[in-house]
Amino acid sequence: MADTFGWVGKILRVDLSERKTDEVPTDNYAPQFLGGRGLGAKIYWEAVTPEVGVFDRRNVLILATGPLQGTLAPTSGRFMVLGKAPQTGPVESYNRSGVGGHWAPELKWAGFDALAIQGKAEKPIYLWIHDGKAEFKDASHLWGLDTYQTQTEIWKTHGNKSRAMVIGRAGENLSRIACILTDSGDASGQCGFGGVMGSKNLKAIVVRGTGSVRVAKPDKLADITRSIHHLFARKPASNDPFKPAQAGFKYNIWGGKPRGALTLFYGELLDLCNNPTSGYTQIPDGCYACPIACRTRVKGPDITNGVALCAQSFMYMESLVLQPEKGYSKITWQAAKLADLYGINAYDLMAIIPWLGDCYREGVLTEKETDLPLSKIGSWEFIEKLLRKIAYREGIGDLLAEGGQRAAGKLGEKAQQLSEFYYPRGGKFGGYREHWAFLGGFPSGFAIPQLALMWVLDTRDVFTSHNFISQIWGAADTIVQNENNAVPDDLIPILKPVMKYAYGSEEAAEFFSRDRKKLNWKWAPQVVKRAHERAILKDSYVVCDIAFPYVFNANSKDHVGDTSLESQLFSAVTGHELTEAASYQKGDMLCTLERAIAVRDGRTRKDDVLRDKYHETADAADRKYERADLEKAKDQYYQLRGWDVATGIPKRQTLEKHGLKDVAEELQRRKIF
Amino acid sequence: MYQINIAKLTDKTVHFFWDPVTRRTFIKKGAAGLLSIVAVGGGSTIFAYPDGTKVALAKGVIVADQSLCSGCRICEAVCCSRNMSEGRNSGALSRIILEKNYLSGDYEQNVCFQCSQPLCLDACPTDPRALHVDQKSGTYARDIDPDLCIGCEQCIEACEEVFKLPRPRYDPEYDVCIKCHLCHGDPQCVKFCPYGALHYKTSESGLKTGYPYI
Numbered sequence: 001m002a003d004t005f006g007w008v009g010k011i012l013r014v015d016l017s018e019r020k021t022d023e024v025p026t027d028n029y030a031p032q033f034l035g036g037r038g039l040g041a042k043i044y045w046e047a048v049t050p051e052v053g054v055f056d057r058r059n060v061l062i063l064a065t066g067p068l069q070g071t072l073a074p075t076s077g078r079f080m081v082l083g084k085a086p087q088t089g090p091v092e093s094y095n096r097s098g099v100g101g102h103w104a105p106e107l108k109w110a111g112f113d114a115l116a117i118q119g120k121a122e123k124p125i126y127l128w129i130h131d132g133k134a135e136f137k138d139a140s141h142l143w144g145l146d147t148y149q150t151q152t153e154i155w156k157t158h159g160n161k162s163r164a165m166v167i168g169r170a171g172e173n174l175s176r177i178a179c180i181l182t183d184s185g186d187a188s189g190q191c192g193f194g195g196v197m198g199s200k201n202l203k204a205i206v207v208r209g210t211g212s213v214r215v216a217k218p219d220k221l222a223d224i225t226r227s228i229h230h231l232f233a234r235k236p237a238s239n240d241p242f243k244p245a246q247a248g249f250k251y252n253i254w255g256g257k258p259r260g261a262l263t264l265f266y267g268e269l270l271d272l273c274n275n276p277t278s279g280y281t282q283i284p285d286g287c288y289a290c291p292i293a294c295r296t297r298v299k300g301p302d303i304t305n306g307v308a309l310c311a312q313s314f315m316y317m318e319s320l321v322l323q324p325e326k327g328y329s330k331i332t333w334q335a336a337k338l339a340d341l342y343g344i345n346a347y348d349l350m351a352i353i354p355w356l357g358d359c360y361r362e363g364v365l366t367e368k369e370t371d372l373p374l375s376k377i378g379s380w381e382f383i384e385k386l387l388r389k390i391a392y393r394e395g396i397g398d399l400l401a402e403g404g405q406r407a408a409g410k411l412g413e414k415a416q417q418l419s420e421f422y423y424p425r426g427g428k429f430g431g432y433r434e435h436w437a438f439l440g441g442f443p444s445g446f447a448i449p450q451l452a453l454m455w456v457l458d459t460r461d462v463f464t465s466h467n468f469i470s471q472i473w474g475a476a477d478t479i480v481q482n483e484n485n486a487v488p489d490d491l492i493p494i495l496k497p498v499m500k501y502a503y504g505s506e507e508a509a510e511f512f513s514r515d516r517k518k519l520n521w522k523w524a525p526q527v528v529k530r531a532h533e534r535a536i537l538k539d540s541y542v543v544c545d546i547a548f549p550y551v552f553n554a555n556s557k558d559h560v561g562d563t564s565l566e567s568q569l570f571s572a573v574t575g576h577e578l579t580e581a582a583s584y585q586k587g588d589m590l591c592t593l594e595r596a597i598a599v600r601d602g603r604t605r606k607d608d609v610l611r612d613k614y615h616e617t618a619d620a621a622d623r624k625y626e627r628a629d630l631e632k633a634k635d636q637y638y639q640l641r642g643w644d645v646a647t648g649i650p651k652r653q654t655l656e657k658h659g660l661k662d663v664a665e666e667l668q669r670r671k672i673f
Numbered sequence: 674m675y676q677i678n679i680a681k682l683t684d685k686t687v688h689f690f691w692d693p694v695t696r697r698t699f700i701k702k703g704a705a706g707l708l709s710i711v712a713v714g715g716g717s718t719i720f721a722y723p724d725g726t727k728v729a730l731a732k733g734v735i736v737a738d739q740s741l742c743s744g745c746r747i748c749e750a751v752c753c754s755r756n757m758s759e760g761r762n763s764g765a766l767s768r769i770i771l772e773k774n775y776l777s778g779d780y781e782q783n784v785c786f787q788c789s790q791p792l793c794l795d796a797c798p799t800d801p802r803a804l805h806v807d808q809k810s811g812t813y814a815r816d817i818d819p820d821l822c823i824g825c826e827q828c829i830e831a832c833e834e835v836f837k838l839p840r841p842r843y844d845p846e847y848d849v850c851i852k853c854h855l856c857h858g859d860p861q862c863v864k865f866c867p868y869g870a871l872h873y874k875t876s877e878s879g880l881k882t883g884y885p886y887i
Contacts, residue, residue, distance in 0.1 A: 225751075226865065
């Protein structure tokens with residue numbers, strides 16, 4: 001594969017039980033399955049059967065980069081972690097989780113496009129992958145260390161240019177909400193793959209490469225990169241820091257949020273950072289080749305330094321409620337960092353913490369039986385104790401380490417009911433916390449049909465909605481509203497040209513009927529179909545979901561973005577010409593492949609449902625997600641995809657049309673059709 | 674917050690902050706080797722080695738502002754992508770090296786200073802020297818001619834004598850050394866840095882930067 005561009009040509013398969021590795025040519029999968037999420041789905045399909053449990057040694061942990069990693073392509077520091085996910089529940093099923101930072105390019109430079117790790121080591125080890133070689137190293141001295149300490153120790157051995165994906169206490173103790181962390185805050189959070197690493201006795205995956213990734217058209221790549229930099233960077237076309245940023249220029253992520261807005265919120269810590277004499281600072285921190293640097297790195301004399309973004313840094317917002325005068329305080333920050341040190345998925349903690357509060361108020365749980373200061377949620381005392389219990393599986397922590405949804409299921413009907421609020425998807429494939437099921441959060445927000453349809457069809461929380469929400473936020477920002485107080489009525493005129501460009505009709509922006517009494521579901525299936533395709537393509541190239549797909553431009557008059565950027569990058573890097581239209585066919589194929597995996601794990605139309613609570617409660621404008629409307633939208637979505645409408649299972653001819661004959665045969669053999 | 678403050682440098686600010694180097698250089702070249710900085714014509718200064726090689730000051734240099742850096746390594750990526758043959762992209766073949774402490778978050782862009790007294794050039798053993806002053810593009814950058822380079826890495830060792838992180842790098846695929854040549858007057862890292870943390874400073878009369886000034 002010497003003359004291949006983009007991909008470096010090898011996938012490393014690791015068997016920890018046998019302490020053996022072998023290599024598979026990437027040619028077997030690429031360019032058909034691109035990389036990242038697409039490549040991982042195909043590897044998973046071949047390697048793991050539904051009978052395998054998540055902590056079973058036969059479960060395969062896949063870390064997959066795409067063709068763009070290790071090149072100049074903007075936001076190409078990302079990669080995907082895939083496998084059977086402990087967090088999905090009650091039925092364990094295949095899932096994916098994206099990670100940023102600087103790990104992915106290092107793996108490509110070391111000569112591998114992806115890793116597929118199976119088996120279980122007898123005693124703790126870590127993988128040391130460098131320049132085409134993979135070694136098994138003893139990790140008994142690392143076992144028990146937190147994620148920062150582990151990396152510091154690894155750098156002592158392998159140099160600070162090596163990058164490591166590590167687990168903390170939570171992963172070692174097979175928590176279903178354990179993350180895999182790299183550097184100071186980039187993590188594969190959702191899905192709980194940290195527990196899978198723990199079950200394999202694998203403490204860390206360390207990579208270092210001095211090789212290179214070849215680009216087919218470097219000049220073209222530079223041109224596209226330059227234009228993308230202009231779209232997203234804060235100081236477009238200006239390299240002089242002493243000149244003010246262009247007047248009126250908005251930072252083009254999520255429709256114009258200022259840099260750092262997704263790391264710190266107003267309060268004590270931000271004030272300290274803005275005070276030049278305090279000794280605290282916040283500085284931008286970019287993932288590899290990213291012009292945006294959405295996160296900031298917070299430093300201070302008495303806090304844990306590092307980066308954190310959005311859900312991670314806003315994990316403990318209860319502290320703002322307890323101490324409103326302080327706002328976002330050092331406690332809020334340290335709580336997020338403590339979760340990182342233990343290696344716990346902050347996003348599920350955002351459900352567990354308020355749910356514990358609800359249970360305490362309703363009398364389901366008491367301070368005595370949980371041994372947690374539940375009356376003081378928001379304090380350092382509470383979070384320190386809670387996270388320790390989860391990481392070490394002590395007392396109630398043993399239950400909570402199973403994830404919020406599973407824990408609630410075991411605590412009785414009342415606790416279960418209280419948790420429904422946080423876990424929108426019903427059926428057997430839930431387990432993921434609410435993530436924009438309503439605009440502005442539930443139940444004060446507004447119902448948007450597209451969001452509900454995305455939620456029922458996805459396999460985890462709806463990351464697709466990041467893109468969808470970003471255009472709504474952008475429209476809101478244009479008229480000086482924000483994500484919390486945006487009124488859909490005001491946004492529709494701004495969104496019309498954007499939706500016409502991105503989804504083919506201005507009407508797609510009308511979320512409700514003209515009389516404002518009912519939701520307008522007409523365009524939901526088409527919009528969601530395209531949004532899913534874009535999402536899976538973005539995860540397969542792999543680029544960042546904050547920047548791509550670029551639907552909303554905060555700086556132009558009509559706000560129309562450019563959705564062809566990803567396929568242009570792919571074409572320039574790999575030399576395979578891929579038009580935007582052709583890329584959507586590929587996205588369609590990958591969506592169907594992912595569905596086939598879910599179906600093989602037992603998913604049917606019956607699992608594509610929202611919890612009753614989400615149908616029963618009216619939104620801020622007294623509109624509801626009506627069951628009949630949602631079912632009709634599902635019918636249309638399945639039809640558009642070529643899936644069976646009655647069961648939600650991809651049809652045989654659809655799979656064959658997409659060139660997935662082997663998939664069709666296995667589903668036939670399992671009598672799933 | 675510049676790494677280098679060009680304005681304050683005068684002819685006489687010669688620092689020998691690392692003893693072994695000074696000694697070694699003295700032994701190798703004799704005292705004259707370090708002190709023969711002579712002014713020529715309209716203010717431009719030329720450094721002459723004892724063997725008669727004259728080295729004109731570079732007319733451009735990249736300066737870095739650490740306070741604006743986000744550590745995204747676009748500078749490294751673009752350096753490699755634009756300058757390596759066959760579209761190779763790699764962190765190990767970049768002529769600007771971003772050192773980053775990933776936990777505490779200190780960034781350091783290590784640029785080539787285009788030294789007034791380039792030890793790398795002095796060390797180059799080929800005849801004619803592969804490491805030469807790029808007069809063609811007018812930048813007077815210290816550049817390596819890949820056709821002449823034998824990949825002996827002596828320039829890397831020479832740079833390492835004064836700078837912790839040697840700026841020239843070795844390209845194993847072609848068995849040559851590579852170093853920053855200011856992209857022949859249009860440094861891509863400066864152009865692509867999204868935060869304006871890198872600047873390209875030029876002066877027609879030459880710039881006294883790098884060794885022995887800093």
